[in-house]
Amino acid sequence: MVRIALDVMGGDHGPREVMAGALLALEEYECHLALVGPEEVIATELKAFPKWPMDRTTIVHAPDIVGMAESPSLAFRKKKNSSIQIGLNLVKDGQADAFVSAGNTGAVMAASVLTLGRIEGVERPAIATIMPSTKGPFVMLDMGSTMDCKPQHLVQFAIMGHYFSRLILHTKNPKIALLNVGEEEDKGNQSTLEAYQLLKALPEEFSFAGNIEGKEIIFGKADVVVCDGFVGNSLLKFGEGLVSLFMNFFKTEAKASFLSLLGVLLLKPALKRFMKSFDYQEYGGAPLLGVNGVSMIAHGKSNRRAIKHAIRNGIQTVEQDMVARIAKAVVQS
């Protein structure tokens, strides 16, 4: 049974929502949860869930709390007893197989790298994000872990993304593409120009499909899209902005007149389906790739469903032995 250490204090919605997600996961998946946080908080929360399966649960006391906007390096140095640090220690010491947190992303990232270390040969970690496309979800990385990428880093992201796509999204022969400003081989900045050549030289199993432009990723032309953390993070946030702009359109129109309200109501079911594909709650968190252990990073806005899915992804990452597979592939490349 996979053992997950769950950061009860992580996320914008507070411990109640995380606990609710944990219960959904316990009900649906064969797993053991270590609830990590201040024990008095956990005890209080457990009272709200009378049917909690305590036989598959342990409580691990972690009195320090890391705020969502706190400095990651400061948190790492000063808060040795935070739920983030103690949860990661459980993984490091072999008492848990994976850590799951919707807490301060920077703090989880920094503490993961510093506590678990990097996989041998992996030079930089990467955040992989599951993104929607018209042909279904694909994975994009790095979404904000490594800001300045050497070509070799991008190649390692491609390899890690390949395994993520196969093991978590169950894609057969995932196609890898390099995010770039044009499809041609001679387009790009120094880093992508060189990375293109290195990616072309990868073994055939990695199916490098060349450059991809930002316009095309939404239409499902690649299963793994590789970019540096600055570009990935900027794109992700810009996309969030555009989606919320679209949603505002419907909200505004619903108030504008009776006829436009009627229009919005008639489209509501379709709109709900459409927006569901943009809903990270569906996909849950993603592992920080490249660290020597499983650390799942969930969105701060995660609701119970997102927490449940982050736990599910953690279980799969462990069961599929992703860390060992990446380690092997990186050594060979």
Next chain:
Amino acid sequence: MVRIALDVMGGDHGPREVMAGALLALEEYECHLALVGPEEVIATELKAFPKWPMDRTTIVHAPDIVGMAESPSLAFRKKKNSSIQIGLNLVKDGQADAFVSAGNTGAVMAASVLTLGRIEGVERPAIATIMPSTKGPFVMLDMGSTMDCKPQHLVQFAIMGHYFSRLILHTKNPKIALLNVGEEEDKGNQSTLEAYQLLKALPEEFSFAGNIEGKEIIFGKADVVVCDGFVGNSLLKFGEGLVSLFMNFFKTEAKASFLSLLGVLLLKPALKRFMKSFDYQEYGGAPLLGVNGVSMIAHGKSNRRAIKHAIRNGIQTVEQDMVARIAKAVVQS
């Protein structure tokens, strides 16, 4: 009267659409147009417009044609008599005040830099794009001219963007922001981290407002958004993809059922208004900033309205003496 050299052969819609836009501009603005292209093509086209004001028009023969996907450097070397090259020569030789083209962007950019040269002190040129926000248009640069930016390049883009915002968008005291992965001063890649400090040290008139995240730019929190050409171009194309995805939603729903068709029809007027704000045709082309002369780059998809607006922007850029103002500001900074 401002004299514009117009590339008749540029754009995806062919010479007829460019000519139609030229006529709209001649009717609306006080300007003189040099129509640049193969004279037999221009002669044929002019027959389609019997009321053409020939007193404010000259025809300049340029037999070579640069394809929309042709290599910019090859076009520059081999096609000395293209409409792009001959049009830019007119500006260089003082026979025209500005060049306007919806042709091969890479070719226009390369030929502009090589023919007109850079403004003294400007290290890299930048493409400025007028972008929509909920508070009205703002300018973002660089959108694809300079892929690898040193911090100093970003500072020069900020200065050029400041003048663009004031002189073309008529913004008083434009607020400049640096696109970044977080608002905090210590967020970013090497280039933005250093650029932040340099921007902070600019004279107060440039109103540096700090970092801005991709999510916020759509909500009009800055008048000038600065980034490198790789990031800008990726974001722009990703945005285009998301907008077309959104439009596909309505197209699909209009066909799905009678009720959803009704919903789409009821929202159509509002949707039209909404989409108009994303319509580059409204804004027309933007000058390639940093070159020593006015070269307006319009979208390849420009229709007659976009061509008209590109010509209008060219006239304004000349009348406002933007090149000289940028030159002066860059020397002082």
